[in-house]
Each structure stands twice: as structure tokens, then as C-alpha cells.
Amino acid sequence: MPFLRRGRRGNIGRLFMRLAQELVAGQKHLATLPDLYYKLRQALADPEVRVSELARLIENDPSLTATLLQVANSAFYGFPRRIETVSRAISxxxxxxxxxxxxxATLAGAFHGIRPRRMDMDRFWRGSIRRALMCRQFARHLGARExxxxxxxxxxxxxxxxxxxxxxxxxxxxxxxxGQENLNELAEKERSIVGCDFAEVGAALCSSWHLPEHIGQVIGAQLDPLSAPEGLHEEAARLNLAISVTELLARGETVTAGISVLDEDAPELSGVDLALLPVLAEHCEAQLDSVLRSLGLS
Structure with a gap:
């Protein structure tokens, strides 16, 4: 099946998405997150939440408590004194x-011990944290509140x-x-062989986890930013650009303003100054190992 931009697939796109939802539904242990996560998310969404309330929730999970304190005491933050309480770490x-x-930490715990055949989990987590850090760098560069x-x-x-x-x-x-040369070709082959691609499955997973709708919509449009709903094109483009950068970093290649991108519209749509890509990528790499270690992912 030739590669079709998601925004123009109509009924075919809906079929792929339905298959993605069925794939997620069949993995019941992956399709839900622990109740504690939803309680914490609800608390964090409350503008008047108290630090003490959050601390009590986190302290109900020894593993999450240990992770938070480990992160707070890591070189990533570099606080001059050791932090020994959850409330202090939050503050x-x-x-x-x-x-x-x-x-x-919730995702790392939920997927702990899952080692799918032919999937390098260390590489997977390294790539996921890289993408996350790069997306954050873009948001901060643009002065975004989110x-x-x-x-x-x-x-x-x-x-x-x-x-x-x-x-x-x-x-x-x-x-x-x-074999494939890039994620666009990989997604095309996934749709041909599996019936849906990783972006569609990722969007279905976000829906299964009851995450805010726009998160799944951006993830579903990561290879074709213009297929995202109106108002999310720029965010999907920044994700697309972040993926292009992190793929280069993973291969040990140099990031330049003239990098090859997954989607030709992404650089302009993203609003990111491409001249700053080498600096932003360097900041991402400087944080990567510290974040991975503090989360127990390396």
C-alpha cells in the first residue's frame, strides 16, 4: 500500500485506527495504569493542591517515593543539600x-519486566527520554507554558x-x-503487515489510559503534522522535528540546521529556529544520562 498522508485517508484511516484500538484492548495489562497515577494526576490538575497532599499520595508507593528522591538528589538538579523528604522534593x-x-516512573514500573522479542528495551527507553527532553527544549525555546x-x-x-x-x-x-530507511517507511510497512502503525497504536493507548485527548491526537499525527486537529499542527510538527533530531543523535551523527526531516512541513510549522538545533540537541544530550540513571532506566 503506498504511503498516504493521514489527513487524506478517510475510511482507510478510520479502519487503521480501529485496528489499533483492538490491538491495545487485547493487551489488558498494558491498557491500564495504576490507580495511584490517576489520583496524582487529578491532584496535580488542581491549582489549589497542597504539597502535603501530594506528598501523602506519593508516599503510598515506596518505589515512586524512592524514584522522586533519587531524581531530586541527582546531578540533573544539582541542589546543594541532600533532599530527604518527599514534600521538600516537591517544593x-x-x-x-x-x-x-x-x-x-509509572510507565517504567508498569512495563518493568516486559522484554518483547527483538526489541531492545534499553534503546527504547533511551529514545523515549531523548524525545521527551527534545520536545521540552523546543517548548521552552518558544516560551510555551506547556x-x-x-x-x-x-x-x-x-x-x-x-x-x-x-x-x-x-x-x-x-x-x-x-528493512526501512526511516520512520515513514517503517509505518508504511506496519500498516501493510500489521494493519496499523505505531503512531495509531500510541494514540489508542493514550485513549485507553484516559489521558487528555490532545495528547493522543498529537501522537497520532506525529508523522504527518497537518493531519492533527486544528490548533495542534504546530505541536505535532515540533514532535516530528524532535524525532528527526533524536534519530540523528541515536546514530551518533551531527545535528545541524540543515538536517533531513521526516515531514517537509515540520520545520516551518514548528516555529523552531533551526539554527538553534545544535545547541538544543546538546542540552538534551547533557541531561540524558542523568535522567535515565535517576529513573532507574539505565
């Missing part, structure tokens, strides 16, 4: 950053592959054996 880190840590949302979108953008490798490993093995 110093800030609610937005706590939200990022909670989601990342830097935490950008981090979450980047973090979740490749989760569809985790579901696919776990649910249909033999079909994904066929896709891998066919």
Missing part, C-alpha cells in the same frame, strides 16, 4: 516537573511500538526483516 522541583517524574505537556508527548510518542512488539511479535519481525 524544590515544582509541580510540573513532579508530574513528568510521576508519569515516567513544557511539561511537551515532555509527556515526547515520552509517549513511541509507546505504540512497545504494544506492537508485545502483541504481534511475529508480524513485527516480518516488518523488521523487510
Amino acid at each position: 524544590l522541583i515544582g509541580l510540573d516537573q513532579v508530574g513528568e517524574i510521576v508519569l515516567t 513544557a511539561e505537556r511537551a515532555f509527556v508527548i515526547g515520552l509517549l510518542s513511541d509507546m505504540g511500538h512497545l504494544v506492537m512488539y508485545h502483541a504481534v511479535p511475529d508480524l513485527m519481525g516480518i516488518v523488521l526483516d523487510m
Whole structure:
């Protein structure tokens, strides 16, 4: 099947999305997150939430407590004194950053022990954190208020592959054996062999987790930003550009303003000054190992 831009696929696109939803629904242990996550998300959404209330919720989970304190004491933040309480960590880190840590730690815990065949989980998490950091860098560069949302979108953008490798490993093995030059070709082969692609599965997973609708919409449009709903084109373009940058970083290649992009419209739509890409990428790489270690992902 030739590559079709998502925004122009009509009934075919709806069919692919329905198949993606069925794929997610069949993986019941991946299709839900722990109740604690939803309680914390609800608390974080309350502008009048108290630090003490958040601390009590987090302290109900020893693993999450340990992760938060480890992150707070990591070189990533570099606080001069050791932080020994959850309430102190929340006060110093800030609610937005706590939200990022909670989601990342929750996902790491939920998928702990899952080792799909032919999927390198260390590489997967490294790539996911890279995307998250790059999306956050773009948001901050543009002065966006939703830097935490950008981090979450980047973090979740490749989760569809985790579901696919776990649910249909033999079909994904066929896709891998066919070879591909970039994510556009990979998605095309996934649609041909599996019946849907990783972006569609990722969007379906976000819906299953009851995340805000726009997060799944941006993730579903990551390869074709113009297919996102009106008002989300720019955010989808920034994700697309972040993926292009992080793919280069993963291969150890140099990031320049003239990088090859996955979608020709992404650079202009994103609003990002491409001349700053090398600097933004350098900031991302400087944080990567510290974030991975503090979250127990390396």
C-alpha cells in the first residue's frame, strides 16, 4: 500500500485506527495504569493542591517515593543539600516537573519486566527520554507554558511500538526483516503487515489510559503534522522535528540546521529556529544520562 498522508485517508484511516484500538484492548495489562497515577494526576490538575497532599499520595508507593528522591538528589538538579523528604522534593522541583517524574516512573514500573522479542528495551527507553527532553527544549525555546505537556508527548510518542512488539511479535519481525530507511517507511510497512502503525497504536493507548485527548491526537499525527486537529499542527510538527533530531543523535551523527526531516512541513510549522538545533540537541544530550540513571532506566 503506498504511503498516504493521514489527513487524506478517510475510511482507510478510520479502519487503521480501529485496528489499533483492538490491538491495545487485547493487551489488558498494558491498557491500564495504576490507580495511584490517576489520583496524582487529578491532584496535580488542581491549582489549589497542597504539597502535603501530594506528598501523602506519593508516599503510598515506596518505589515512586524512592524514584522522586533519587531524581531530586541527582546531578540533573544539582541542589546543594541532600533532599530527604518527599514534600521538600516537591517544593524544590515544582509541580510540573513532579508530574513528568510521576508519569515516567509509572510507565517504567508498569512495563518493568516486559522484554518483547527483538526489541531492545534499553534503546527504547533511551529514545523515549531523548524525545521527551527534545520536545521540552523546543517548548521552552518558544516560551510555551506547556513544557511539561511537551515532555509527556515526547515520552509517549513511541509507546505504540512497545504494544506492537508485545502483541504481534511475529508480524513485527516480518516488518523488521523487510528493512526501512526511516520512520515513514517503517509505518508504511506496519500498516501493510500489521494493519496499523505505531503512531495509531500510541494514540489508542493514550485513549485507553484516559489521558487528555490532545495528547493522543498529537501522537497520532506525529508523522504527518497537518493531519492533527486544528490548533495542534504546530505541536505535532515540533514532535516530528524532535524525532528527526533524536534519530540523528541515536546514530551518533551531527545535528545541524540543515538536517533531513521526516515531514517537509515540520520545520516551518514548528516555529523552531533551526539554527538553534545544535545547541538544543546538546542540552538534551547533557541531561540524558542523568535522567535515565535517576529513573532507574539505565
